[in-house]
Amino acid sequence: MTNLPPDFDELVSGEVDGAERDRLRRVHDLLVEVGPPPEPSPRSAPGTNVVPLRRRRRRSALLALAAALGATAIFTLGLTVAAGDDPSAEQVVAMTGPSGASASLEIFDVDEAGNWPMLIDVRGLAPPSDGRLLELWLTTDGVPTAFCGSFFTDDDGRAIVPLNAPWRIDDFDGWVVVEAGSTRPLLST
Amino acid sequence: MPIVYRGEPSDGELIERIADGDRPAFEELYRRYARTVLGLALRRLGDRGRAEDASQEAFVAIWRSARTYDPSRGNGAPWLYAVARNAITDGLRRTPEPAADVPDGPSGGPDPSAEAEDAWRAWRVHRALETLPPNERTVIEVAYWRGLSQSEIAELLGIPLGTVKTRTRTALARLADVLEGELE
Numbered sequence: 001m002t003n004l005p006p007d008f009d010e011l012v013s014g015e016v017d018g019a020e021r022d023r024l025r026r027v028h029d030l031l032v033e034v035g036p037p038p039e040p041s042p043r044s045a046p047g048t049n050v051v052p053l054r055r056r057r058r059r060s061a062l063l064a065l066a067a068a069l070g071a072t073a074i075f076t077l078g079l080t081v082a083a084g085d086d087p088s089a090e091q092v093v094a095m096t097g098p099s100g101a102s103a104s105l106e107i108f109d110v111d112e113a114g115n116w117p118m119l120i121d122v123r124g125l126a127p128p129s130d131g132r133l134l135e136l137w138l139t140t141d142g143v144p145t146a147f148c149g150s151f152f153t154d155d156d157g158r159a160i161v162p163l164n165a166p167w168r169i170d171d172f173d174g175w176v177v178v179e180a181g182s183t184r185p186l187l188s189t
Numbered sequence: 190m191p192i193v194y195r196g197e198p199s200d201g202e203l204i205e206r207i208a209d210g211d212r213p214a215f216e217e218l219y220r221r222y223a224r225t226v227l228g229l230a231l232r233r234l235g236d237r238g239r240a241e242d243a244s245q246e247a248f249v250a251i252w253r254s255a256r257t258y259d260p261s262r263g264n265g266a267p268w269l270y271a272v273a274r275n276a277i278t279d280g281l282r283r284t285p286e287p288a289a290d291v292p293d294g295p296s297g298g299p300d301p302s303a304e305a306e307d308a309w310r311a312w313r314v315h316r317a318l319e320t321l322p323p324n325e326r327t328v329i330e331v332a333y334w335r336g337l338s339q340s341e342i343a344e345l346l347g348i349p350l351g352t353v354k355t356r357t358r359t360a361l362a363r364l365a366d367v368l369e370g371e372l373e
Contacts, residue, residue, distance in 0.1 A: 006332045010339060011357050024361040027368060030314050034307075036334035037224035037315040038231050040244065109237070113335065170223070 005032040039110050040170060095175060095187040101125035101157060103187050105136075105175060107165075116165040118148070124157040125177070125186060133180040136163055138172035144183055146172060200265025201258070208255035215252055218269075225315040226273045232308055233277050243280040250276035270312050317367040325360035328353055 008028045016024060095103040101124040108117045120136060128134070134151055137144035149163035177187035198206070198214070200221070206214035226247050230240035250272050258268050318326055331337050331345065339357070343350040 004336055006336075006338075011332065011354075012361070013354060016358060020362075023365045024358070027361050027364045030310070030368065031329070031333050031364075034311040034314045036330065037228040037318065038237075038240070040223045040227050040241070 039114060039168065093175060093189055095177065095189055097125065097177075097185070097187040099124070099126075099186070101187055103177065107169075114166060114168075116167075116169055118163045118165060120151070120159070120161050120163055120177075122151075122153055122157070122159040122161075122177070122187070125153050125159075126157050127153045127155070128179050134159075134186070135178055135180050137176050137178060138165065138167060138169065139174040139176055139188075140172055142174065142176075142188075144176055144178060148175075150180065200269060201260045202265075204251075204255050204258045204265050204268065205260065207252060208258065215248075218251070219248060221319050222269060222273075222316065225312055225319065226269075228315050229270075229273055229308055229312055230277045232311060233274075234281060239280075243277040246280050247273040247276040266313070266316060270309065274308070313368060314364075317364050320367055321360050321363055325356045325363065328356045329360045329364075332357060 006028075008025055011028065012021065012024055090109055091107050093105040093107065095105060101122070103120055103122040103125070106119045106121070108119075110116050122134075125134070134153065135144075136148040136150070138146040138148060146165070146167045148165045148167075149161070151159050151161040151163070153159040174189045176185040176189075178185060198217075200218065203214045203218045203221075207218065223244075227240060227244045230243040230247065231237065234240045234243060251269065254272055258265070262268075318329065321329065327346070328342055331342050332339070337345060339353050340350055343353045346353070
């Protein structure tokens with residue numbers, strides 16, 4: 001997508017004029033001039049448990065940040081695995097369930113549009129008997145609030161599925177997998 | 190002009206609470222400034238990975254040096270800018286950019302003072318965006334940086350076109366209030 005600056009006259013139309021219109025136009029010009037603020041990746045956020053896979057040097061800064069924020073704040077997103085097979089993954093979040101099922105969620109760099117590509121690798125999660133889909137959600141206070149995609153597992157409880165989180169991930173505090181239409185976590189961080 | 194938050198502590202108040210070890214205050218400050226600090230780092234370093242590193246180090250520096258903040262010398266935003274900029278610069282010294290071919294003749298690089306002025310302006314604009322209510326910030330960000338028309342935004346968000354226009358105008362006016370000094 002080519003992101004041309006918006007047309008100021010379309011944005012403001014003719015309802016604003018005089019000095020106020022000039023004032024808004026200067027804000028418009030500033031927004032166009034400075035461009036968008038970048039979106040921090042989840043690993044940057046205090047309150048998340050993130051250990052980068054590729055850039056180990058970040059660990060020292062993260063540990064210092066962890067010391068500043070306290071272990072309980074840092075580890076609210078659950079165990080993050082610090083090693084992975086895919087060198088392009090930025091982080092891996094581990095999820096577990098009461099049935100012994102588990103999953104690793106690899107999260108890659110956010111794209112220009114604000115999407116976080118992910119790959120979920122699920123093990124031991126039996127497919128729902130009524131054929132319902134399984135769904136990955138971001139949570140707020142443990143409640144599923146942002147849908148990130150659905151998938152099936154095979155008869156062995158296995159699935160490896162690309163998903164996507166078109167959200168500001170650091171606005172949330174965890175992940176869950178639920179059956180479609182349910183909020184009961186089958187897997188959680 | 191200090192950035193004013195309706196019913197919320199100012200940046201300076203948060204920094205003073207951080208100086209006393211208040212972790213929720215630090216998390217709130219992070220929420221307000223995460224994108225702004227990363228934007229400054231990215232502008233300075235040019236590389237996303239190094240900018241993320243530098244941004245983390247900047248927040249560590251903010252936590253550690255909060256006691257040096259003196260509210261009688263100004264509001265919080267310039268202090269935060271200075272601490273973040275210094276941390277980013279220190280990080281740059283520790284991990285210099287990869288060697289590049291040195292061009293012959295005079296440098297064609299940007300004027301440092303102009304570069305600093307641009308960085309400060311971007312800092313203020315990005316920070317001002319964070320003060321908008323989420324529904325207004327969304328229409329601004331989608332309009333300016335995702336290239337959607339007002340009609341497309343209305344369709345995307347599932348709201349009437351008139352609401353998009355109202356939110357856009359209101360958001361621009363709020364930004365103008367916050368950015369008064371930049372508009373002169």
